[in-house]
Amino acid sequence: MTADSDLWLPLAATPPRRWRVSFGSVAAAGRLFRRAYGEMTDLVLPPACPVCRARLGSAGGLCADCWQGVRFLERPWCERLGTPLPIDLGPGILSAAAVADPPAFARARSAVSYEGPVPDLVHAFKYADRTDLAPMLGAWMARAAHELVADADMLVPVPLHWGRLAHRRFNQAALLAQQVGRLTGVPVATRLLLRTRRTPQQVGLGRDERARNMRGAFVVPASKTAALAGRRPILIDDVLTTGATLEAATRALLDAGAAAVDVLTLARVVAPS
């Protein structure tokens, strides 16, 4: 009974002395309840595709039709921005955009293009409590990150402002970073980068407006700069749109002493070629 408190049922026929409830038994009861509740909600709400709501055999994935619509980003791509290139001109090739307007980050990589079922998938993950998708999405990202991982010291999720965090209850970037960290072995640093102010929603803003909106939105606390000095973090976020958020976060890390910053997102907006 003491060997595995997980299996011990607190409502057994011979309970411990009255009022003497150990923390172990309370925790075990909580786990049992959550397990039973999870099975119950599976019966009431069978697992569904987060995009088209087709029924699935198990939670945490996509149906076959939606899966076919996901466009994974592959080489040839711009070594700097990670955007697909129409033809393969060999290693180290940069896109015109990367040459004309080089970003502060060294390299960006994204798992999938933000098109087809992906916008609905991201929406379900962020706003519809489909955190069960995190392992699948994290695996996609870890696959896209293999070049970056070799040089990385830590994963830094882009933080949410605390007001938004309270509203949404979790930071989707931190959840993705945890999954990538689990698969790659790179440690996750969640308190290294802070959001100094609540920025207005970026939806509907142009590139310059987004950059202005985000300037100075992040800071590394003085107590954390020693942990960052000379290191190479990977910033983690869900979607790269214009890159304004990741640009501002990169500048904060570089200002605090990071040697270089790479960027990894689940999805990115890819201009039609």
Ligand SMILES: [Zn+2]
């Ligand atoms: Zn579907």
